[in-house]
Amino acid sequence: MTSVLNVKDLHTSFVMPDLTIAALQGVSLSVDKGEILGLVGESGSGKTLTGFSINRLLSAPGRVVQGEVLLHGQDVLSLGEEDMRHLRGRRIAMIFQDPMMTLNPVLRIETQMRDALRAHEKMSKAMARTRAIAALDEVGIPAPESRLRSYPHELSGGMRQRVAIAIALLHQPDVIIADEPTTALDVTIQGQILSLVQNLCRDRGTALIWITHDLAVVAGIADRLAVMYAGRVVEIGPVDDLLDAPAHPYTRGLIDSVPARGQRGQRLKQIPGRMPALTELPVGCSFAPRCEHAKAACAALPDMTALDAERSVRCFYPLAEGSA
């Protein structure tokens, strides 16, 4: 199967006059048509940055310094600015974390949707209106005609996120990058939004990259999982395999940090220490200082090694199944 989006060895740095901070150091991942890839990691691991690097919306001084982003085999990073603009929203769409902040507070929903439509297609106001109503209807917004006249502050958080999703879906994009879209919502609403996005993507064959720090969320929705640590993907593979038998000690640690039923009263496992700052990354494996399995070899940087056809891990001593 050819993947819709293929990110190869992506390096993103913050380039300042007197200092360059390498934030992404060789991120590789791919996502297929209709597939949901969960991108997991702690704050600062570079998951959001990966999203913005893919659609080239890094704010200065952030800059992609190396690597390829292939959309259907076409290199996105070499496109001109106008071609790139035309790609955003039409073929690569984004959904953001906080629905309170993603919609413009002083523009009506209709204006925002019309602008998003007209960014890529010439159309009349009436036509845009029809399309917008259809899109709102699809994400389950009741009485879409009257909602079009609303301003964002007149809608609830869940409704706003639905509007944002409707906007992201307007042009039937190939890929949607969803950056923690449920984190700011109530748990009940979270579930609704999760299944909404899941169904919409399945139906249309849209590839979805779901960025989150919440393993529980991603376990229920993703097909595959990529775990990021300090600017690198450390493990990637099918979600069930990865959760059942994590190969990277960091993945293991992440899973153990999630409180589970049946462990009541037991001490919750923690990963000792904290993720190193980007300015003081260790030379070798960046997880080694926190890793209980670290050995002398870990002073060098391990490559991504394939465990089987679908899984690979960045570790010299991948955990065997069942071990902890």
Place this chain on the structure above:
Amino acid sequence: MAEFIIKRVLQAMVVLLIMTVLVFFGVNVIGNPVYIFASSECDQACLTKTIAELGLDRPLWEQYFVFLSNLLQGDLGNSFTHGIPALSLIFERLPATLELAICALAMALGFGLPLGIWAGLHPDTIISRCIMAFSMIAFSLPVFWIGLIMILTFSVQLGWMPAVGRGDTVDVFGTELSALTLDGLHHLVMPAFTLSLIMMAIVIRLTRAGMREVIFADYIKFARANGIRERRILTTHVMKNLLIPIVTVLGMEFGGVIAFAVVVESIFSWPGVGKMLIDAIGVLDRPLIVAYLIFVVFMFVVLNLLVDILYSLLDPRVRLGGNQT
């Protein structure tokens, strides 16, 4: 909305009433205008007669109530020096001031917005620093000094600009306008620019500060992520958010510009209400001074109301009257 406006009108009446007391008594304790404009041949009998004619022999509180009852009928009294109603004198002079003030406002926005936007988009460049330094200077230097230096430079040394007056005017619906003739425009540029400087500085600073805040907002990132053109993002998505504080502050500032065009009008001999006020103070023309001050208070009240209404139109989150949804 209606409830809000009624409330504000009632508040405005109280403000106006208090102002009439302050202004009337304040102006009536300084000097004796009769001595200034009575002719030198006028003897004591003549003086007494003039004082009685003007009603100045009666107790001050009585004068005040006469003034107040006249005011309620829309009569602000006759000017001592011109002998005609003070209000009609003001309205005769007002178009010149309004023309000057509106041109100043247009200049402040016309230069201030682009400069502020540019400075906000490229904050660390030398040009941006120059723009901010300019706004600081424009805000800090006294207006009269700038006016004099402009006359010295452009009129006296270079001879490019006329120093005084309005130039040729065109009659539009009974009001004389300078801006429609080339000569008038030529006369208008320097005083309008001088008057606009403080507003321009405010616009630059507010715009830049707003830009720095708005362009990093998630909703702008989201707009970009949807592929909306930069031009459209700037002119609508950013600008509408930017205008909210600018409208508020400029609305307040504009009243001040009209009221205190006094300095600029004096320097450039611009025949507006400000110049009239200075002349009226010179000869202690009490009714005219009082009428002008009452007019200014009235104008401020009206402008504030307009700003509030405009504000609610610009920012949908603001609902006048306090009944939040």
